[in-house]
Amino acid sequence: MRTPLSRRDALKLGAAGLSSGWLSALAASAADHPDRTRSCIVLWMAGGPTQTDTFDPKPGHANGGPFKAIDTAAAGVKIGEHLPLVAGQMKHLAVVRSMATKEGDHGRASLHLRTGNLPQGAIDFPVFGSLIAKEREQPGNDLPGYVSITPRGLGTAALSAGFLGSQYAPMVVGGDSAGGDGPGGLRVENLGLPTNVSQRRADERRELLDELEADFLAARPGAATNSHTSAYQRAARLMRESAAKAFDLSDENDKLRDRYGRNRFGQGCLLARRLVERGVPFVEVTLGGWDTHDNNFGQVKSLCQTLDPAWATLMADLKDRGLLDTTTVVWMGEFGRTPGINPRQGRDHYPNAWSVVLGGGGIVGGQSVGKTGKDGMAVEDRPVAVPDLLATVCLALGIDPRKQNLSNVNRPIRIADQSAKPIKEVLA
Amino acid sequence: MSKLLTTAALTAVCFGLCVPAAAAPPDPQALADRIDAHLDARLTAAKVTPAPPASDTEFLRRACLDITGRVPKPRDVYDFLGDSDPAKRAKLIDELLEMPRYASHSAAVWRAALAPETTAVPEARVFQTGFEAWLRIKFRANTRYNALVRELLTVPLSADAGSPTPALRRPEDPNPLAFYAVKEAKPENLAAATARVFLGVQIECAQCHDHPFARWTRDQFWNQAAFFAGVERHGDGLFAPMSETISVRVITPMGGKKPVPAWLLDDREPSRSPDVSLRAALAGWVTAKDNPFFARAAVNRVWGQFFGRGIVDPVDDFHDDNKPSHPELLDELAKAFADSGFDFKYLIRAIGRTKAYQRTSARTESAQDDPRLFARMSLKGLTGEQLFDSLVLATGFREGGGRGAPREQFLTRFALSGKPAEPETSIPQALALMNGKFVNDATTVGASPTLTAVCELPGLTTGGRITALYVAVLSREPMPKELNRLVRYVDGAGKDHLAERLGDVFWVLLNSAEFRLNH
Numbered sequence: 053m054r055t056p057l058s059r060r061d062a063l064k065l066g067a068a069g070l071s072s073g074w075l076s077a078l079a080a081s082a083a084d085h086p087d088r089t090r091s092c093i094v095l096w097m098a099g100g101p102t103q104t105d106t107f108d109p110k111p112g113h114a115n116g117g118p119f120k121a122i123d124t125a126a127a128g129v130k131i132g133e134h135l136p137l138v139a140g141q142m143k144h145l146a147v148v149r150s151m152a153t154k155e156g157d158h159g160r161a162s163l164h165l166r167t168g169n170l171p172q173g174a175i176d177f178p179v180f181g182s183l184i185a186k187e188r189e190q191p192g193n194d195l196p197g198y199v200s201i202t203p204r205g206l207g208t209a210a211l212s213a214g215f216l217g218s219q220y221a222p223m224v225v226g227g228d229s230a231g232g233d234g235p236g237g238l239r240v241e242n243l244g245l246p247t248n249v250s251q252r253r254a255d256e257r258r259e260l261l262d263e264l265e266a267d268f269l270a271a272r273p274g275a276a277t278n279s280h281t282s283a284y285q286r287a288a289r290l291m292r293e294s295a296a297k298a299f300d301l302s303d304e305n306d307k308l309r310d311r312y313g314r315n316r317f318g319q320g321c322l323l324a325r326r327l328v329e330r331g332v333p334f335v336e337v338t339l340g341g342w343d344t345h346d347n348n349f350g351q352v353k354s355l356c357q358t359l360d361p362a363w364a365t366l367m368a369d370l371k372d373r374g375l376l377d378t379t380t381v382v383w384m385g386e387f388g389r390t391p392g393i394n395p396r397q398g399r400d401h402y403p404n405a406w407s408v409v410l411g412g413g414g415i416v417g418g419q420s421v422g423k424t425g426k427d428g429m430a431v432e433d434r435p436v437a438v439p440d441l442l443a444t445v446c447l448a449l450g451i452d453p454r455k456q457n458l459s460n461v462n463r464p465i466r467i468a469d470q471s472a473k474p475i476k477e478v479l480a
Numbered sequence: 481m482s483k484l485l486t487t488a489a490l491t492a493v494c495f496g497l498c499v500p501a502a503a504a505p506p507d508p509q510a511l512a513d514r515i516d517a518h519l520d521a522r523l524t525a526a527k528v529t530p531a532p533p534a535s536d537t538e539f540l541r542r543a544c545l546d547i548t549g550r551v552p553k554p555r556d557v558y559d560f561l562g563d564s565d566p567a568k569r570a571k572l573i574d575e576l577l578e579m580p581r582y583a584s585h586s587a588a589v590w591r592a593a594l595a596p597e598t599t600a601v602p603e604a605r606v607f608q609t610g611f612e613a614w615l616r617i618k619f620r621a622n623t624r625y626n627a628l629v630r631e632l633l634t635v636p637l638s639a640d641a642g643s644p645t646p647a648l649r650r651p652e653d654p655n656p657l658a659f660y661a662v663k664e665a666k667p668e669n670l671a672a673a674t675a676r677v678f679l680g681v682q683i684e685c686a687q688c689h690d691h692p693f694a695r696w697t698r699d700q701f702w703n704q705a706a707f708f709a710g711v712e713r714h715g716d717g718l719f720a721p722m723s724e725t726i727s728v729r730v731i732t733p734m735g736g737k738k739p740v741p742a743w744l745l746d747d748r749e750p751s752r753s754p755d756v757s758l759r760a761a762l763a764g765w766v767t768a769k770d771n772p773f774f775a776r777a778a779v780n781r782v783w784g785q786f787f788g789r790g791i792v793d794p795v796d797d798f799h800d801d802n803k804p805s806h807p808e809l810l811d812e813l814a815k816a817f818a819d820s821g822f823d824f825k826y827l828i829r830a831i832g833r834t835k836a837y838q839r840t841s842a843r844t845e846s847a848q849d850d851p852r853l854f855a856r857m858s859l860k861g862l863t864g865e866q867l868f869d870s871l872v873l874a875t876g877f878r879e880g881g882g883r884g885a886p887r888e889q890f891l892t893r894f895a896l897s898g899k900p901a902e903p904e905t906s907i908p909q910a911l912a913l914m915n916g917k918f919v920n921d922a923t924t925v926g927a928s929p930t931l932t933a934v935c936e937l938p939g940l941t942t943g944g945r946i947t948a949l950y951v952a953v954l955s956r957e958p959m960p961k962e963l964n965r966l967v968r969y970v971d972g973a974g975k976d977h978l979a980e981r982l983g984d985v986f987w988v989l990l991n992s993a994e995f996r997l998n999h
Contacts, residue, residue: 157684159684172801196907211897212897212898212904218904218905221904221906223906223907223908224906224907224908240908240911241908241911241912241916242908242911242912242914242915242916243911243915244915245915246915246917246920248920248924249915249920253980253984254914256984257984257987257988260969260984260985260988261988261991261992263965264962264965264966264988264992265992265993265994268992268993268994269993271842271843272841272842272843272859272993272999273843273849274849274858274859274902275898275899275901275902275903275904276858276859276860276861276901276902276903276993276997277859277993277997279898279902279903279904279905280905280993280996280997281993282905283904283905283906283907283909283910284905284910284914284991286907286910287907287910287911287914288914290907290911291911291915346716394734400734401734
């Protein structure tokens with residue numbers, strides 16, 4: 053099973069890619085150009101969404117299932133019938149139908165898509181959001197650089213800043229179910245001081261805490277104490293009024309809130325807009341439930357009823373506020389689902405050929421890129437691997453994907469693996 | 481991994497080699513000395529001086545948290561400090577292992593390993609109580625590990641699909657079926673969990689394709705799933721009842737066409753008898769004394785629990801590219817554990833007596849930071865249970881349990897994230913401890929039993945009151961530097977503010993890294 057040559061081959065290929073010139077030019081201009089400084093919103097579809105019933109319909113083939121394909125605002129691009137509002141935004145979106153990855157296990161695939169790497173011994177790879185938070189660090193902003201709204205699932209490792217350190221770890225909103233399923237669960241609890249504690253008293257306590265624990269912390273350097281210190285510092289900044297207000301959705305017009313959908317995902321998308329508006333460089337909003345092994349079509353229809361208004365309203369709202377050109381929106385999960393339908397009317401895990409959607413700033417919308425065959429089983433045109441996708445997003449954001457960070461094992465690691473071949477067609 | 485499975489070991493496993501039980505109980509000190517010899521040899525070779533022994537209070541707090549899941553009571557602190565017996569540390573370990581809290585803490589630890597879904601998936605949370613109750617019974621009786629695992633893997637399920645076994649009758653009743661229910665009674669989930677928790681092997685990556693790095697193939701994954709092929713859930717949802725048709729002995733892989741038979745991971749055929757569940761054959765092989773994976777995975781997991789890091793780390797990921805830091809030590813521990821009849825208490829006694837476990841977590845030279853050397857104690861994060869139960873003890877809080885109660889909220893909010901020895905504190909956690917109702921009540925006179933007692937106890941100096949808070953929260957007395965600073969802080973505000981200022985001291989201690997971490 054071992055392929056000792058593959059690494060060397062990969063290095064060779066990587067070097068060839070770099071010398072081809074256009075990536076260097078693109079990456080350099082991306083990194084230098086102030087117009088390309090963008091925020092990123094990832095709509096993370098936990099569980100692996102079905103491409104066949106959403107963005108890569110197969111009408112007329114048995115694998116296509118019962119859903120129809122509908123026209124969109126982009127000529128020639130058809131998508132599944134349960135995303136009509138998203139179809140209306142297709143001028144701002146580019147569908148990539150040729151994702152070809154190798155991991156079909158939720159945990160490993162999530163790590164792969166979110167870090168660009170598979171677990172490798174001792175290296176603690178940071179997730180993409182943490183990498184972006186570091187590149188776009190803004191010492192003046194009291195809000196964290198990476199906010200993750202309603203994450204789900206078992207893999208806490210898929211939310212780790214890894215070797216970058218906990219100051220780049222995501223601030224999680226609504227991740228525990230203690231807040232219930234309603235949109236109110238998105239509140240950040242305990243942001244305000246208790247009523248019996250004055251600001252002055254709180255400040256005195258914090259000073260005393262810093263002073264008294266200094267020796268303990270100094271004698272025990274490492275991830276545990278760093279994370280403790282960082283969380284307290286970041287929490288204190290978040291308590292400042294300007295930052296805390298970002299999470300107060302009651303500021304928003306009721307009609308707009310309705311359009312997003314009065315559910316956690318819909319309101320999460322609205323919160324994402326409020327955060328990028330305030331300079332947060334990376335926000336992800338999770339919609340779980342895509343692991344549709346059984347009753348795929350019933351479940352997907354229902355998921356789309358949550359997804360469609362939230363995502364379409366997000367695009368329109370960003371546009372209305374002049375934020376669409378400075379915000380890149382990515383729709384993705386950890387893999388796709390089998391084009392074949394199983395006996396339980398479900399679709400199983402499928403990494404071989406699936407879709408992601410890129411949109412907003414830095415992206416040429418109104419098109420589809422790559423394609424699968426009539427039965428959807430295989431990529432027939434320009435396969436896209438994980439590093440390719442992450443490098444593409446980096447370039448859309450204005451970040452050089454070749455930049456290196458020093459890992460915990462003192463080895464420099466690029467933001468996107470050097471094998472990455474960005475999807476040129478979609479980059480503005 | 482293939483090297484682990486020597487032909488000799490395989491032969492022994494497959495033909496159920498019988499070894500007579502040892503006559504005398506094994507001596508934990510002898511094993512402790514051998515552990516230290518292995519670690520010391522490596523430290524010497526690496527030219528690293530290990531950190532000095534932990535103080536009595538540091539050791540006491542650590543042992544209490546690791547074995548009973550909460551900090552010691554103030555009385556325990558003074559008793560331990562006052563005991564002049566040179567063997568008092570070993571004695572303490574023995575005493576802690578006999579406390580009911582050893583069983584409840586171990587149950588929580590193993591529940592988290594076996595059924596992580598009960599914290600991660602809201603609907604699965606209701607299974608937590610009953611599953612822990614079942615595990616608690618096992619740990620209280622010191623049920624041997626092989627027997628416990630065998631029982632779990634062979635839990636009887638109704639053979640009559642028309643009247644399946646309910647997944648849950650009453651949530652608080654001891655219930656091993658929770659393991660099957662949270663895995664959705666799916667053969668592939670059950671097989672993956674069995675391999676991961678009991679064998680330290682992650683075969684699930686081979687679910688969809690041959691794994692590129694390890695030796696496991698897609699067929700082998702489905703071979704394992706086939707042991708559970710007869711298990712069936714009737715209806716949707718985690719609470720659907722289950723049955724088992726033992727005549728079903730093959731499984732059709734996801735996306736495949738050809739059915740795959742049950743076949744052991746060592747490439748041998750399992751024993752099959754027509755009226756016995758294949759799960760029994762799997763359980764027999766998994767828990768066999770000479771199964772090279774089983775004992776290694778178990779000792780490595782317990783080691784990870786006590787040191788924050790496995791000899792193979794992560795503790796459930798044994799493979800060729802993830803080598804043990806001390807291979808001979810791992811072998812020796814596994815053999816000693818199996819020879820003891822899979823006795824957890826023996827293993828914990830030995831670990832607790834080592835110099836390595838008894839080192840301070842404070843660094844005295846930078847080379848001690850390499851966690852693979854075990855040169856100083858790592859800092860471990862407290863689980864939600866450990867944090868809440870320790871908070872309750874320190875603050876004197878009393879309230880009934882149940883859903884929505886503070887304990888349940890803490891378990892959710894303070895569930896550990898990050899690696900055990902690199903615990904991550906989140907912003908919401910910091911906010912909850914700084915501003916949350918629980919800590920605010922605990923640090924407000926009137927609402928807080930401990931603080932009220934400390935403020936109102938007659939005849940105490942300010943220094944005495946501060947000392948009482950230190951012992952309650954940090955299980956130690958303050959150092960002179962700390963005491964001077966805090967007496968100045970408390971007395972500086974005048975008598976009228978005594979309660980408020982002591983409340984601030986209490987708040988500072990409860991929010992300190994020293995309380996938040998197991999060090």
